[in-house]
Amino acid sequence: MKLTDIAAPDYFHKVVDCQWACPAHTPVPEYIRLIAQGRYGDAYMINWKSNVFPGILGRTCDRPCEPACRRGRVEKDPVAICRLKRVAADYKEDIKERLPKAVEKGKRNGKRIALVGAGPASLTVARDLAPMGYECVVFDGDFRSGGMMRSQIPKFRLPDKVIDEECNYILDLGVEFRGGRPVESLKKLLAEGWDAVFVGSGAPRGRELDIPGRKEAAKNIHIGIDWLSSVSFGHINSIGKRVIVLGGGNTAMDCCRSSRRLGGEDVKVIVRSGFEEMKASPWEKEDAMHEGIPIHNYLVPKEFTHRDGKLTGVTFEKVKAEYDEKGRRKLVNAGEPDQHFECDDVLVAVGQENSFPWIERDIGLEFDQWDMPKVDPKTFVSTNPQVFFGGDAAFGPKNIIWAVAHGHEAAVSIDKYLSGEDMNVRPLPAVEVVSQKMGIHEWSYDNDIANDKRYRVPTRDNVIALKDIRTEVELGYDDKLAFQEAQRCLNCDVQTVFTGQLCIECDACVDICPMDCITFTHNGEEADLRTRLKAPAQNLTQDLYVADNLKTGRVMVKDEDVCLHCGLCAERCPTGAWDMQKYLIEMTQAEQACRSRA
Amino acid sequence: MTYIVKPKFHHPALPKNALGYTHRDYEGSVSTLCAGCGHDSISAAIIEACFELAIEPHRVAKLSGIGCSSKTPTYFLGQSHGFNSVHGRMPSVLTGANLANRDLIYLGVSGDGDSASIGLGQFAHAIRRGVNMVYIVENNGVYGLTKGQFSATADRGSKAKRGAVNNDSSIDLVAMAMQLGATFVARSFSGDKEQLVPIIKAAIEHKGAAFIDVLSPCVAFNNHLGSTKSFDFVRMHNEAVNRLDFITGRTPITVDYEPGTVEIVEQHDGSKIALRKLNAEYNIHDKLAAMSFLLHHAAEGQIVTGLLYVDSDPDDLHAHLATVDAPLNSLGEKELCPGSATLEKFNASLR
Numbered sequence: 001m002k003l004t005d006i007a008a009p010d011y012f013h014k015v016v017d018c019q020w021a022c023p024a025h026t027p028v029p030e031y032i033r034l035i036a037q038g039r040y041g042d043a044y045m046i047n048w049k050s051n052v053f054p055g056i057l058g059r060t061c062d063r064p065c066e067p068a069c070r071r072g073r074v075e076k077d078p079v080a081i082c083r084l085k086r087v088a089a090d091y092k093e094d095i096k097e098r099l100p101k102a103v104e105k106g107k108r109n110g111k112r113i114a115l116v117g118a119g120p121a122s123l124t125v126a127r128d129l130a131p132m133g134y135e136c137v138v139f140d141g142d143f144r145s146g147g148m149m150r151s152q153i154p155k156f157r158l159p160d161k162v163i164d165e166e167c168n169y170i171l172d173l174g175v176e177f178r179g180g181r182p183v184e185s186l187k188k189l190l191a192e193g194w195d196a197v198f199v200g201s202g203a204p205r206g207r208e209l210d211i212p213g214r215k216e217a218a219k220n221i222h223i224g225i226d227w228l229s230s231v232s233f234g235h236i237n238s239i240g241k242r243v244i245v246l247g248g249g250n251t252a253m254d255c256c257r258s259s260r261r262l263g264g265e266d267v268k269v270i271v272r273s274g275f276e277e278m279k280a281s282p283w284e285k286e287d288a289m290h291e292g293i294p295i296h297n298y299l300v301p302k303e304f305t306h307r308d309g310k311l312t313g314v315t316f317e318k319v320k321a322e323y324d325e326k327g328r329r330k331l332v333n334a335g336e337p338d339q340h341f342e343c344d345d346v347l348v349a350v351g352q353e354n355s356f357p358w359i360e361r362d363i364g365l366e367f368d369q370w371d372m373p374k375v376d377p378k379t380f381v382s383t384n385p386q387v388f389f390g391g392d393a394a395f396g397p398k399n400i401i402w403a404v405a406h407g408h409e410a411a412v413s414i415d416k417y418l419s420g421e422d423m424n425v426r427p428l429p430a431v432e433v434v435s436q437k438m439g440i441h442e443w444s445y446d447n448d449i450a451n452d453k454r455y456r457v458p459t460r461d462n463v464i465a466l467k468d469i470r471t472e473v474e475l476g477y478d479d480k481l482a483f484q485e486a487q488r489c490l491n492c493d494v495q496t497v498f499t500g501q502l503c504i505e506c507d508a509c510v511d512i513c514p515m516d517c518i519t520f521t522h523n524g525e526e527a528d529l530r531t532r533l534k535a536p537a538q539n540l541t542q543d544l545y546v547a548d549n550l551k552t553g554r555v556m557v558k559d560e561d562v563c564l565h566c567g568l569c570a571e572r573c574p575t576g577a578w579d580m581q582k583y584l585i586e587m588t589q590a591e592q593a594c595r596s597r598a
Numbered sequence: 599m600t601y602i603v604k605p606k607f608h609h610p611a612l613p614k615n616a617l618g619y620t621h622r623d624y625e626g627s628v629s630t631l632c633a634g635c636g637h638d639s640i641s642a643a644i645i646e647a648c649f650e651l652a653i654e655p656h657r658v659a660k661l662s663g664i665g666c667s668s669k670t671p672t673y674f675l676g677q678s679h680g681f682n683s684v685h686g687r688m689p690s691v692l693t694g695a696n697l698a699n700r701d702l703i704y705l706g707v708s709g710d711g712d713s714a715s716i717g718l719g720q721f722a723h724a725i726r727r728g729v730n731m732v733y734i735v736e737n738n739g740v741y742g743l744t745k746g747q748f749s750a751t752a753d754r755g756s757k758a759k760r761g762a763v764n765n766d767s768s769i770d771l772v773a774m775a776m777q778l779g780a781t782f783v784a785r786s787f788s789g790d791k792e793q794l795v796p797i798i799k800a801a802i803e804h805k806g807a808a809f810i811d812v813l814s815p816c817v818a819f820n821n822h823l824g825s826t827k828s829f830d831f832v833r834m835h836n837e838a839v840n841r842l843d844f845i846t847g848r849t850p851i852t853v854d855y856e857p858g859t860v861e862i863v864e865q866h867d868g869s870k871i872a873l874r875k876l877n878a879e880y881n882i883h884d885k886l887a888a889m890s891f892l893l894h895h896a897a898e899g900q901i902v903t904g905l906l907y908v909d910s911d912p913d914d915l916h917a918h919l920a921t922v923d924a925p926l927n928s929l930g931e932k933e934l935c936p937g938s939a940t941l942e943k944f945n946a947s948l949r
Contacts, residue, residue: 074607441601449605504829505789506634506817511642514605514622516612535609552833564605574634574817 001526003555004545006497009431012583014543015560016493018081021068023405025587026050028065028081029493033445035084036486038479041095043088048095050587051404052124052170053149055162058086059474060153062250062281062399070492073539074515074562077454079488083474087482089162100131102174109133111418114194116183119147120400121200121391123170124407128590129414130173138175141182142233145171148202148392149400151229152251154258155470186387187360196386196414199359199373200403203392207351209246213304213311217346220311221304224255224349231258231469240344242266244314246301247349248278253285255347256293261469269295270314270341272331274321287473291462300331302338304346313342352397372396379423380410388414411590430586435579436494437570443580445494447567450487491565495583498556500549502577509569509578510534515562518569523548523555533559604628621649626676630669636788636814637667637736641674643791644705644734647798648675659695659702663688663717666743667709667736667814675705686717689724689733693915696729699925700916703802704731711741714750714769721771725778725807730914732801733780733809735771736788738816739827746819757824772906773892775809776885781912782808783888784905787832788815796842796871797905803869806912813901826899837895839880839904843872863908873905882908 004011014020018028027046034043047054061082069078111134115122118140126136144150145167149158171177183189189197206223208214214221220240224247230236243264245256248271259267269288271278275297278285289295299316306312318336321329354372359365366374366383373382375389382389390410391403416423436444458475459465465473477485510518516535523529529544530537537544542561550556570578604625612620624645629638648658655677662668664685671680679702683691692706706724713721713735724733739752748756748764751771756764775783782804786794794812801808813832815821821828826835843860863871863882873882881887888907895902922929 073610448602449607451606504634504817504821506636506815506829507639507642507789507791508634511638512604512629514607516609535613536611538611551830562607562609564607566602566605568602568604572633572638574632 001523001529001544001546003548004543006545009429009585011543012433012493012495013585015495015563016583017068017070018065018079019493019585021064022051023064023402024051024408025585026065027493027584029489029491030584031088032079032081032084032486032489033491035087036446036483036489038483040088040091041093041098044092044095045098047085047088048099048169049589051401052127052407053120053166053400053404054085055089055166056149056158057400058082058084058089059158059162060149061085061401064401070490070562071488074490074564075453080454080457080477080485083457083477084482084486086476087479090476091479091482096169099169100173102172103131103133105174107133108135111135111195112137112193113196113198113414114139114189114192115198115200116189117147117199117201117391117393118142118145118167118177118179119200119202119391119403120149121393121403121407121410122147122198123167124404125198125200125388125390125411125414126175127170127173128408128411130170130175132415132590134415134418136175138171138177139181139183140177140179143179145177145179147200148225151232152225152254153232154228154254155232156257156261156465156473157254159470159472182358184358185360186358186365187363190363190386194386195418196388198388198390198410198414199393200389200391200407201356201393203352203354203397205353205355206348207353209301209348209350211301211303213306216309217304217306217311219309220344221346221348224251224347225352227347228254228258231262236262238263240264242343243268243345243347244341244343245269245347245349246314247271247351248273248280248295249349249351250280250284251352252347252349253280253288255349256288257291258469259345259347260291260293260466264345266343267293268341269293270299270301270316271295271297272300272319274298277329291466298331298334299339305340311344311346313340314346315340352392354393354396378409378426379413380406381413381417381423385417408587408589412588415590427588429588432584432586433495433497433581434584435581436567437579441571443494443567445491445580445582446487447491447494447565447580449490449564449566450484452484452488454488455481455485492563493583494565494567494580496545496558496563496565496567496569497579497581498545498547498558499577499579500547500556502575503550503556504575504577505550505552505554506574508572508574512568512572514566514568515564517559517561517563519557520550520552520554521557522553529557530559533557535559537561615649615652617652617654619649619652621645623677624649624655624675626671626673629673631666631673632742632818634817635666636738636812636816637670638673639788639791640734640736640794640812640814641670643788643794643798645674646791646795647802650795651799651802653703653802657701657703658705660705660707661688661692661695662707663709663712665709665712666738666816667707668712670736671705671707686712686715686720688712689717689720689729692731693724693727693729696731696915697921699927700730700921700923701925704729706731706733708733708735710735710737710739710749710751710771714771718750718769722774722778725775725780725809728779728781728807728912728914728918730805730916731807732798732804733807734798735809735811736814737771737811737827738814738820739825740816740820742816742819746816753826756826757822759819759822761824770892770896771809772811773889775807775811776889776907779807780809780907781806781909782905783907784809785811785813785901785903787813787836787903789829789833790836790903793838793841793903800842800871800905804908804912806909806914813903832901835899835901837877837900837902839875839877839891839902839906840882841874841876842905843874864910871905876904882906883910
C-alpha cells in the first residue's frame, strides 16, 4: 500500500470526521474545547467565522457532523455538537467589539453587489464581502431579514431574538437591507448597473398534491411552507382540532408541531414511505412524537373527501415496499382496503421547488432541462459571469449550513471576478499542525477519555410548551451539562503523527493502544493489509495511515477508524516517534489574504 | 508511565475467545514502567497467550520477587491470583503454592537480578525439583531500578550507558536451566511477539518446569551502542532456531508443510506444537547438542532463540513426591483425619 502523505491537507482533515462532514468545515473540536474551558465568546467567534449563524444553527442545523462523529463508532451516540454550539451562543459575553468594522462609505472600493433574498446564503456573501469594502445591498420581499430561517422555522424552535441578533451582526457591517421589495425582474436589476448579482432566493414554492378533492376542499388544505410563514408572521393563529400533515420531511415535522400549538388536538403525520426512510432528521421525528403526534407510514394519499365544500378527511391507499434486483425501492399496493382518516385541516408538506419567474430567459443566463439555472458547482457562477447563485436557489432545497457554505464560495468567486482574477483558481486552505506536548506526560488538551453517555438537552414540559407557539421548547444545556457533554469530545483534531526514523520498534504503542489501532507488519495491498491488523479494519470509509523508515523494513499501519486520540501511544513512546499534533485547517474565505495568497 | 487510566473503550470488532472474553479482559492496571520498556511487551504477550488459550483468569497464580520485572504482574491478568514475594524468593513461594494447590497455572515472573543474583539458589532448586510452572525471566542485563549497574547476565565485554566495560562472566540462565533438568527451555525477545506468544502458550500447556528467558531491552539504561541487550543488537544477532507456528489442543494438525521443515511435537497432555524449523540441524530433544549449540553461538556473539529443548514425557514435583491428586483446600476432615486404624497401619509400616 502507498505510504500516507500526511502533508496533504485533506488527510488529517478527514480524520476530524465532524469538520470534514460539515459543509462549512467548522473546526468543531477546537470550539468544543473552548466551551469546556468556559470560553464561550471564543467558541462563538470560531463558529461565527465558519458558519456565520452559530445561535441559529445551534438550534436548527441539520447536523451532518453528528452522524459522522467518531464517538458514535466508539460507543453509541455522537457528541451533541449542534447543541454545544448553542451553548457558545447562549453564554458568550458581548462579542460586538470582535466583529469586523463597517467600512465607511467614502473608503469603500467602489464595487456594488446586489443580493437577492435575505436568507443565509446572501447574508453570508454580504458578511464576507462587506468588510472588504464592497457595497452590499440585500433585497427581500419580507420586511425583516433572515429568509426561510425567519419565515419557515417555527418560533418554538428558533426565537426571533436569535435571528435578529445574528442577522444584525451582518447588517451592521454596513450592509444595506431593502425589505418589502421583492425583485421582480433580473433584467431590470442588471440594468441598474450592479457589478455583480448574487441570487440567494431559496426554493420558495411548496410542491402541490394534485389528487381528487383538492380544489373542492381547498379552504382547508394548506401548503406547508406557506402556512408556516403565515404562522411566523402572525397571519394565522389557529387551526382545526383534527389535523393531518402529509409528508415526512422536516417541514412536515414543523407543521405538525405548530398545529399542536394552534388548537390541533388530534394531529397526525401520514407518510408514503416507511418510517425509517422518512427525510426528517431522527431527532425531529422524536420531538414530534414526544408531543403526542403519531406517524403513520406506507399510506399514499388518494383523495381528499369533502361535503358541502368542506374537507372531511383523506383517503389513503395502503402500500408496501418492494425492491427490485438493483435494490431500488418501489411502493406497491399492499392488497389491503383503502383507509380513510377524518380531519378538519390538511397541511401538505411533500417537498419544495425552485421557482424563478422573475428571471427572464433572454438575458444570457441559461437554464437546464429541469428549468434550473446552470450553475458551476465550484464557483457558483451562472452562465452570465456577473450573476452568482447559492443556497437552495443554486441546486435545490438543502439546509442552512449548505447555504452558508455556498455563500462563502460564491463570495470568493465574486471577489476574484471583481478584482480581475481567475475564479477557477481557488486559494488553498491554511493548515497548521502543532505539537501539543507540554511535558513528559502532559498535553495541552485533556486526553483523559470520559465514559459518559450523551446528555439529553433539557426541555420545557409539554403542558407549558404546547400552550404558546412562541415559547422555545428546548432550554439548552446549562454550563455544567455543557462541560460534561463537551468532555465527551475525543479531540480528533489532535492527530497522531508518526516519525519512522525515530522508532525503535519496542511495541509500546501497540501494547498500550486501547483500541488496537496500531500494527507493525509487512506492507501489502490495502485489502490484504486491512485483514492483517491487530483488529480488523472493516470501516472502508476510514483511512489507514501507513509509514515506513523502520529498521526492520516493516511498516507502521494505523487504522484511523476508532482512534480515541488519547495520546497514550505518544506517552508510551520512548523516542518521540509518536507525537500528538493539533491540526487546524482554515477554509478559504473571501478576504484580502485570500487574494495575496493565490 | 502515564497519568491517565487506559480508556475502557475497545475496538468494536475485537475477537472473543471461547469464554467470550476479549484480550482487553486479561489486562491489569496501567503500567508504571518507563515508556518503551521491554517488560511491557512481555506483559502484552502473556495477556495474548492467556487470551488465545481461553484461560479462566481465576485459574492463574502470578508470583514474582523484586525488581522492574517483578512489578509487571500488576499490569496483566488483573483478575488472577498474585503474590509479590521477597527479593529472589519467588521460586520457593511458588513451590509452596504449587504443592498446596496443584490445579492452578503457576506463572513465575522474575528478572535477571531477582533470579541470577540474589535468587540464583532459589531459581536452581525450583527448576531442579521440576515444579510444574512457567518461569519467565525478563532479562535486560542491568539493574534498572538502581540506575543501570551491570547485572549477572550482562555479557563480558559489553558496555554500560556511560561507557564502563563489564569484566565479569555472564550467567546464561538457559544453559543452567537445561543442566538443572528443566523439561521445557526457550529463549525469546520482547520485540518479537510472533515468536514469544506461542512459546508462552506452549509453556503453559507443558506439564513440568518450563523456563523462558526473554531478552527485554531496558530503554532507560541498556539500549545503547555497546550493549548486547539492546533492540538493535538483539535484532542483528538473533539466531532463531525455530518458530512455533501454533499449538493446538487434542485436535489433529492438518497443515501441509515441506517435509523436514516442520516438526510436530506432542506434549504429555496430548496437545501438539507445530514447530517450523529454521535450522534444519537443530534437534529440540537432544539436550547435549542443544547446550553445545548454545555455547558455540554464544562464543560468536549470537543469541540463540526459539524453543531450545523440550522433554516430551516430563514429570513434576507432585509425581516425585506422590502427593494427593486433589488440591489441599478441597480435602475434607475425612481425608485429613483418616482415623486411628489408619494411623496404626501407618505406624506399623515404619516399624
